[in-house]
Amino acid sequence: MGFVSVLNFTQQLIQKRLQPGEIAIDATVGTGADLVFLARLAKTRGRVYGFDVQQAALDQARERLDREREADDGPDRRSRKAGAKLASVELLLRSHAEMAEALPPDCRGRVGAVMFNLGYLPGAEDSRVMTTPASTLPALEAALSLLRPKGILTAVLYPAHDGGGVEAAAVERWASELPGAQARVISYRQPQRPAAPYLIAVEKV
Amino acid sequence: MGFVSVLNFTQQLIQKRLQPGEIAIDATVGTGADLVFLARLAKTRGRVYGFDVQQAALDQARERLDREREADDGPDRRSRKAGAKLASVELLLRSHAEMAEALPPDCRGRVGAVMFNLGYLPGAEDSRVMTTPASTLPALEAALSLLRPKGILTAVLYPAHDGGGVEAAAVERWASELPGAQARVISYRQPQRPAAPYLIAVEKV
Numbered sequence: 014m015g016f017v018s019v020l021n022f023t024q025q026l027i028q029k030r031l032q033p034g035e036i037a038i039d040a041t042v043g044t045g046a047d048l049v050f051l052a053r054l055a056k057t058r059g060r061v062y063g064f065d066v067q068q069a070a071l072d073q074a075r076e077r078l079d080r081e082r083e084a085d086d087g088p089d090r091r092s093r094k095a096g097a098k099l100a101s102v103e104l105l106l107r108s109h110a111e112m113a114e115a116l117p118p119d120c121r122g123r124v125g126a127v128m129f130n131l132g133y134l135p136g137a138e139d140s141r142v143m144t145t146p147a148s149t150l151p152a153l154e155a156a157l158s159l160l161r162p163k164g165i166l167t168a169v170l171y172p173a174h175d176g177g178g179v180e181a182a183a184v185e186r187w188a189s190e191l192p193g194a195q196a197r198v199i200s201y202r203q204p205q206r207p208a209a210p211y212l213i214a215v216e217k218v
Numbered sequence: 219m220g221f222v223s224v225l226n227f228t229q230q231l232i233q234k235r236l237q238p239g240e241i242a243i244d245a246t247v248g249t250g251a252d253l254v255f256l257a258r259l260a261k262t263r264g265r266v267y268g269f270d271v272q273q274a275a276l277d278q279a280r281e282r283l284d285r286e287r288e289a290d291d292g293p294d295r296r297s298r299k300a301g302a303k304l305a306s307v308e309l310l311l312r313s314h315a316e317m318a319e320a321l322p323p324d325c326r327g328r329v330g331a332v333m334f335n336l337g338y339l340p341g342a343e344d345s346r347v348m349t350t351p352a353s354t355l356p357a358l359e360a361a362l363s364l365l366r367p368k369g370i371l372t373a374v375l376y377p378a379h380d381g382g383g384v385e386a387a388a389v390e391r392w393a394s395e396l397p398g399a400q401a402r403v404i405s406y407r408q409p410q411r412p413a414a415p416y417l418i419a420v421e422k423v
Contacts, residue, residue, distance in 0.1 A: 163220075197220065204393055205394050
């Protein structure tokens with residue numbers, strides 16, 4: 014049957030925890046795949062905040078989101094996903110390191126899930142724009158402060174690209190040093206493929 | 219909700235793959251917990267082979283198995299687990315490194331699952347008796363040769379005890395070097411607890 018991929022495993026962890034009506038954060042919007050995934054889980058009464066430092070990313074994500082909404086609302090009943098209406102989504106052209114200040118105060122301690130998918134924007138004109146530990150580590154701290162108890166933070170790490178190995182190691186060290194009274198951490202990876210993306214997941218206690 | 223423990227995650231992987239009527243192997247019987255787990259999954263028409271180099275381990279496992287069978291067959295209907303009759307079990311006082319020779323030839327390429335739970339027998343008089351790479355690595359090779367396509371081999375590694383770290387590293391290296399055409403490998407661990415048990419799982423292609 015095959016082991017589930019790192020991305021599927023990440024989604025399964027989120028799916029089991031994020032409830033309809035909750036707040037979720039996509040810390041690295043990119044082309045918007047995680048954003049749509051979170052908006053489907055949080056459903057109509059939920060809220061999703063998306064962060065990216067590139068306008069091109071937010072534009073792509075907005076288009077993707079609009080297509081999803083059209084499919085939900087369209088006249089073709091077969092394309093409607095019953096009860097799966099999307100949460101409201103707010104996109105912010107800001108560094109994820111600022112997420113604690115950027116969100117309304119009522120989010121603190123109430124966020125169900127935060128997803129990080131590190132590295133650079135696929136297909137971007139300037140692939141030198143990428144996440145680095147200088148902003149990623151404060152962003153992880155901010156994300157953890159926003160989570161509710163039992164809320165989850167996932168980080169998919171890309172050790173293969175330039176600087177990605179350093180960033181992955183920094184994230185893994187940060188997570189491994191979290192006190193057990195504050196959070197639990199697991200990793201899921203493919204030992205045959207040390208350069209492949211892998212997951213660090215953090216559940217707030 | 220909490221992440222599933224390494225032992226639960228291991229059992230989930232096996233449970234999804236091992237089918238009623240199949241053959242399974244407990245490569246490190248110990249007190250028999252995995253043995254009973256496998257016998258329940260393989261059910262009445264299945265077969266489970268258990269290996270251990272210590273008679274004390276096999277004795278404990280046999281007792282545990284007998285208790286389980288009594289509970290299944292007993293007059294108290296509440297204690298019966300419907301349809302969960304145990305597979306036939308054969309216990310072998312031999313090194314798991316010899317499993318390919320020790321099993322009937324009809325097992326080759328037909329085994330659904332092999333479980334390794336490395337280290338020493340809990341509560342044993344002589345805790346110097348423990349698995350080592352010298353026998354563990356040939357045992358893993360033998361196990362892989364016995365598995366059917368999509369069959370699974372799990373190894374729970376104990377880096378904390380004397381020699382356990384060396385053994386864990388050896389197993390991890392063995393698994394990480396398996397060609398992708400032969401097998402897929404994942405690891406599941408707790409980065410906050412580098413000395414805690416962790417899982418290497420191998421699915422035959």
